[in-house]
Amino acid sequence: MKTEFEPTILAFVCNWCTYTAADLAGTSRMVQQPNVRLVRMMCTGMVDPKYVIKALLSGADGVLISGCHPGDCHYMNGNYKARRRVRLLKEILPLFGIEEGRVKLTWVGASEGNEFAATVNNFINEIREIGPMEARSMAIV
Ligand code: FES
Structure with a gap:
């Protein structure tokens, strides 16, 4: 009997949105599918790329970062910082054999419960397509 891969997703989400x-x-x-563990941050600008890499090497199959829409960050430009960091991180990850699709940055506002559920469900399905994270055995963090 074949069992379907159930990914573990860690989601860094901003407190305000x-x-x-x-x-x-x-x-x-x-x-919503039950695969997501939320980590509540005050702002996506607080998400250090080290947290993402550590999560991927410690059991997460995918990492979602989600916060306020551009222009709505409660700390002015935290989400712009997050966007720049994620862009760089996605360039670096393949060098370590980690698919860049395992990391996703989205904007979901406080009133967008529907959008949150859809984002999470879509990301879980994307990670299911990519498959289990296999770089765990080389964990060095
Ligand atoms: S406070 Fe939400 S992304 Fe900065």
């Missing part, structure tokens, strides 16, 4: 949207999705009983 995406965490609130996740809460809204939950209280509105929107259908």
Whole structure:
């Protein structure tokens, strides 16, 4: 009997927008797959690329970073910093044999519970397509 791969996703979400949207999705009983562990950050600008790499080498098959829409960051430009960091990280990951598709940055506003549920479900399916993270055995972090 073949069992389908169930990815583990770590999601760094900003307190002010995406965490609130996740809460809204939950209280509105929107259908979400149970593969995501949320890490509540004050802003996506706080997500150090080291956290992402450590997550991937420690058991996560994919990492989602999600925060306020451009122009809505509560700390002015944290999400722009996150966008620049993720762009660089996606260039570096393949050098270590890690598919860049394992990391995703999205913007989900506080009132967008539907969008949060859809984003999470889509990302889980994308990671299912990529397959299990195989670089764990070379964990050096
Ligand atoms: S406060 Fe939400 S991304 Fe900065």
